[in-house]
Amino acid sequence: MFSNGLENYREKIEDSLSHFLPTVTTAPRVIHEAMRYSTCGGGKRIRGILTLLACQVVSGEWQKALPAACAIEMVHSYSLIHDDLPCMDDDAFRRGKPTNHRVYGENIAVLAGDALLTQAVETMLEYAPSGLERYYWEALHELIKASNTQGMIGGQVLDLEAEGKELNLKELQAIHRRKTGALIRVALRMGGIIGGGNERELEALSNYGESLGLTFQIIDDLLDREADPKVLGKAVGSDIKNNKATYPGIVGIEESRRLAALEVDKACKVLQPFGERGMFLQEFARELLKRDY
Amino acid sequence: MFSNGLENYREKIEDSLSHFLPTVTTAPRVIHEAMRYSTCGGGKRIRGILTLLACQVVSGEWQKALPAACAIEMVHSYSLIHDDLPCMDDDAFRRGKPTNHRVYGENIAVLAGDALLTQAVETMLEYAPSGLERYYWEALHELIKASNTQGMIGGQVLDLEAEGKELNLKELQAIHRRKTGALIRVALRMGGIIGGGNERELEALSNYGESLGLTFQIIDDLLDREADPKVLGKAVGSDIKNNKATYPGIVGIEESRRLAALEVDKACKVLQPFGERGMFLQEFARELLKRDY
Numbered sequence: 001m002f003s004n005g006l007e008n009y010r011e012k013i014e015d016s017l018s019h020f021l022p023t024v025t026t027a028p029r030v031i032h033e034a035m036r037y038s039t040c041g042g043g044k045r046i047r048g049i050l051t052l053l054a055c056q057v058v059s060g061e062w063q064k065a066l067p068a069a070c071a072i073e074m075v076h077s078y079s080l081i082h083d084d085l086p087c088m089d090d091d092a093f094r095r096g097k098p099t100n101h102r103v104y105g106e107n108i109a110v111l112a113g114d115a116l117l118t119q120a121v122e123t124m125l126e127y128a129p130s131g132l133e134r135y136y137w138e139a140l141h142e143l144i145k146a147s148n149t150q151g152m153i154g155g156q157v158l159d160l161e162a163e164g165k166e167l168n169l170k171e172l173q174a175i176h177r178r179k180t181g182a183l184i185r186v187a188l189r190m191g192g193i194i195g196g197g198n199e200r201e202l203e204a205l206s207n208y209g210e211s212l213g214l215t216f217q218i219i220d221d222l223l224d225r226e227a228d229p230k231v232l233g234k235a236v237g238s239d240i241k242n243n244k245a246t247y248p249g250i251v252g253i254e255e256s257r258r259l260a261a262l263e264v265d266k267a268c269k270v271l272q273p274f275g276e277r278g279m280f281l282q283e284f285a286r287e288l289l290k291r292d293y
Numbered sequence: 294m295f296s297n298g299l300e301n302y303r304e305k306i307e308d309s310l311s312h313f314l315p316t317v318t319t320a321p322r323v324i325h326e327a328m329r330y331s332t333c334g335g336g337k338r339i340r341g342i343l344t345l346l347a348c349q350v351v352s353g354e355w356q357k358a359l360p361a362a363c364a365i366e367m368v369h370s371y372s373l374i375h376d377d378l379p380c381m382d383d384d385a386f387r388r389g390k391p392t393n394h395r396v397y398g399e400n401i402a403v404l405a406g407d408a409l410l411t412q413a414v415e416t417m418l419e420y421a422p423s424g425l426e427r428y429y430w431e432a433l434h435e436l437i438k439a440s441n442t443q444g445m446i447g448g449q450v451l452d453l454e455a456e457g458k459e460l461n462l463k464e465l466q467a468i469h470r471r472k473t474g475a476l477i478r479v480a481l482r483m484g485g486i487i488g489g490g491n492e493r494e495l496e497a498l499s500n501y502g503e504s505l506g507l508t509f510q511i512i513d514d515l516l517d518r519e520a521d522p523k524v525l526g527k528a529v530g531s532d533i534k535n536n537k538a539t540y541p542g543i544v545g546i547e548e549s550r551r552l553a554a555l556e557v558d559k560a561c562k563v564l565q566p567f568g569e570r571g572m573f574l575q576e577f578a579r580e581l582l583k584r585d586y
Contacts, residue, residue, distance in 0.1 A: 022442060027447075028450040028454065031442050031446065082403055082407060088400050107378075107381050110378065110380065110381070110403065111446055114375060114406070117407065118441045118442075121414055121433075122441060126434070137418065140418065141415070141418040141419070144414045144415045148411045148412060148415060149315060149325065149328075149408050153404055153407055153411065154324065156404060157404060158321055160400055
């Protein structure tokens with residue numbers, strides 16, 4: 001039942017993404033093909049789904065948050081395209097397919113990333129439901145701050161700087177809090193803002209997002225050690241190969257699992273004030289522990 | 294007197310840019326250094342100045358348009374950093390200095406471009422003067438559309454596709470209308486919107502912008518043939534070297550000059566309804582014909 005519910009949201013995001021992105025028959029075609037190649041028809045849509053769920057948890061209509069859910073997925077997609085570039089992480093596969101620059105060339109990949117960030121902002125401005133413009137303004141402001149040099153981009157810079165260095169747990173967490181945490185946290189806050197949540201509710205969603213972001217990263221690191229590359233859709237062992245600091249590398253596999261479970265407990269606890277309405281997000285966090293892709 | 298006036302606006306934009314961008318002492322420092330390296334302390338600020346002048350021409354206070362003027366300069370700066378990358382135009386110098394990726398590496402240059410686009414949006418959202426949020430929302434919407442695949446990014450794609458091909462004048466203009474024209478046009482529209490201009494006034498500013506954009510590009514092409522590289526701050530003759538379609542290449546130098554003068558006449562004519570208030574923008578267009586850098 002739980003995964004059926006998620007699948008429903010996932011499909012709605014998939015449909016909306018396809019609707020909000022320019023069609024492949026629009027000139028210049030190659031850039032629209034490249035944008036869709038990396039954004040449509042795949043991905044877990046974790047960030048987008050969190051936006052919809054957070055909207056619902058504060059008693060908003062989740063449909064009203066679809067443009068924001070798609071915008072954050074576009075930002076995520078742009079960051080993956082740029083991170084995969086030869087001058088960055090130089091990755092060959094993503095979601096089971098060759099990376100964007102290997103299909104369209106580096107120049108189009110850079111521009112496709114640029115265009116997805118641009119399209120994310122355009123989607124927030126163009127498709128804000130009537131009457132919710134003020135909330136969308138606020139949500140966009142938070143999305144942009146979370147994507148900037150104190151958030152996602154800053155995390156990528158720290159990650160590049162950390163290559164080949166020995167990191168302790170605190171330094172590793174500082175990177176992840178920006179690189180993946182900021183976007184997961186803002187996914188929840190955007191949903192809360194658009195759903196009309198109050199300060200206290202937004203604060204609870206932020207705390208939930210913090211814990212979820214950490215869990216997400218720990219599991220990601222564990223999967224790179226233990227997953228089946230066919231299920232994961234990309235090569236495993238790349239962290240060790242690239243000499244990257246990871247949770248299992250620093251504290252071991254068992255302790256990593258324990259830390260992840262601890263964060264999930266924290267995440268569920270901060271949602272208690274929402275009562276029944278918070279159950280879906282609690283379940284979401286618990287499911288994360290079991291993910292294998 | 295005219296150039297004194299311009300210099301005053303230019304300095305205000307310079308100061309505001311420095312204020313709106315993160316300081317170099319903010320961590321992670323390298324990304325903020327890279328953003329500032331390509332954005333501060335140089336550049337003609339044509340787009341930003343046009344935004345201020347357009348605000349004034351519709352009787353708005355130009356100071357209220359400073360965040361928008363800086364945002365468009367950040368967008369321009371991001372596009373230059375990405376266009377200069379080895380996988381794009383592979384340029385070594387810009388504004389008399391080594392290009393961003395030659396100083397900070399390709400990875401930081403990609404991220405600095407991303408961050409400048411992000412910062413442009415943040416500047417519009419964060420520094421919209423109180424009471425003008427609705428106008429800033431509209432101006433940002435137009436800025437983003439002009440920067441997207443139907444505007445600036447689309448123009449860069451068409452430009453990449455045109456490499457080594459024979460273009461006719463119409464095809465060349467289609468590229469420039471997007472690649473440089475869209476941003477110049479929206480610079481004027483943003484100022485008009487923020488200044489509270491009506492539909493008819495925005496239409497006049499758009500038409501002026503169209504003509505100015507074309508003039509700007511023709512002069513740019515002519516400078517690449519004839520300028521002193523020391524004054525220009527970058528190598529000349531690169532269009533011929535890269536086999537790029539240009540106005541002088543297609544219609545010759547004399548005809549290019551005639552076309553530029555014709556567009557300036559058109560630009561000045563559409564401003565006549567503004568009377569005295571339009572004189573500064575008219576002068577601006579005429580000065581463009583004389584520019585040597």
